[in-house]
Amino acid sequence: AQTVTQSQPEMSVQEAETVTLSCTYDTSESDYYLFWYKQPPSRQMILVIRQEAYKQQNATENRFSVNFQKAAKSFSLKISDSQLGDAAMYFCAYRSASVRFGAGTRLTVKP
Amino acid sequence: DTGVSQDPRHKITKRGQNVTFRCDPISEHNRLYWYRQTLGQGPEFLTYFQNEAQLEKSRLLSDRFSAERPKGSFSTLEIQRTEQGDSAMYLCASSLGGGLGQFFGPGTRLTVL
Numbered sequence: 001a002q003t004v005t006q007s008q009p010e011m012s013v014q015e016a017e018t019v020t021l022s023c024t025y026d027t028s029e030s031d032y033y034l035f036w037y038k039q040p041p042s043r044q045m046i047l048v049i050r051q052e053a054y055k056q057q058n059a060t061e062n063r064f065s066v067n068f069q070k071a072a073k074s075f076s077l078k079i080s081d082s083q084l085g086d087a088a089m090y091f092c093a094y095r096s097a098s099v100r101f102g103a104g105t106r107l108t109v110k111p
Numbered sequence: 112d113t114g115v116s117q118d119p120r121h122k123i124t125k126r127g128q129n130v131t132f133r134c135d136p137i138s139e140h141n142r143l144y145w146y147r148q149t150l151g152q153g154p155e156f157l158t159y160f161q162n163e164a165q166l167e168k169s170r171l172l173s174d175r176f177s178a179e180r181p182k183g184s185f186s187t188l189e190i191q192r193t194e195q196g197d198s199a200m201y202l203c204a205s206s207l208g209g210g211l212g213q214f215f216g217p218g219t220r221l222t223v224l
Binding site for chain 2: 004033035045046047095098102104
């Protein structure tokens with residue numbers, strides 16, 4: 001069964017600095033998708049970035065980028081130039097035939 | 112289109128009662144997902160539809176849970192004979208294809224007394 005592990009329950013970063021959130025997953029499949037979602041306090045979950053497993057190039061969306069290591073089954077999220085609005089729970093998710101989410105990392109941004 | 116909507120936003124019920132939640136996805140999205148989320152945890156997959164067909168149902172889902180998506184549009188999730196352990200946020204999401212990101216609704220918070 002596929003599992004998604006986020007080993008950092010909480011992280012903090014200084015405003016304007018860079019932070020990396022970790023995610024590892026376990027699967028025997030070769031074709032799948034990986035996602036990072038953001039859930040601000042009391043607000044809806046929104047998609048931050050996605051990665052197709054067959055693509056070697058790491059996805060980038062403005063200040064957000066991923067480091068996808070398929071052999072290591074690792075999918076970390078880097079947030080550059082952190083802003084106060086980045087404070088939220090971040091969830092890593094895996095999707096093939098099934099959907100699995102990690103337990104999340106709570107990111108605090110210090111002014 | 113304003114996104115995925117869910118109704119009601121909050122539901123308080125007594126143990127043993129039945130409850131039904133509704134989700135309206137983004138209109139052109141053919142896939143619809145239901146999740147359960149408890150405090151401090153990630154969403155737990157319950158089931159998903161492609162159009163009107165229910166393609167996967169979590170083995171964690173007891174027989175008290177049932178979901179429908181008639182005509183491939185809105186969906187309902189019913190919980191029969193609610194238990195206190197059913198208290199959670201129930202999230203609905205939709206997507207246009209499996210490889211694309213999901214758009215989440217605001218959720219329905221269920222409290223079972």
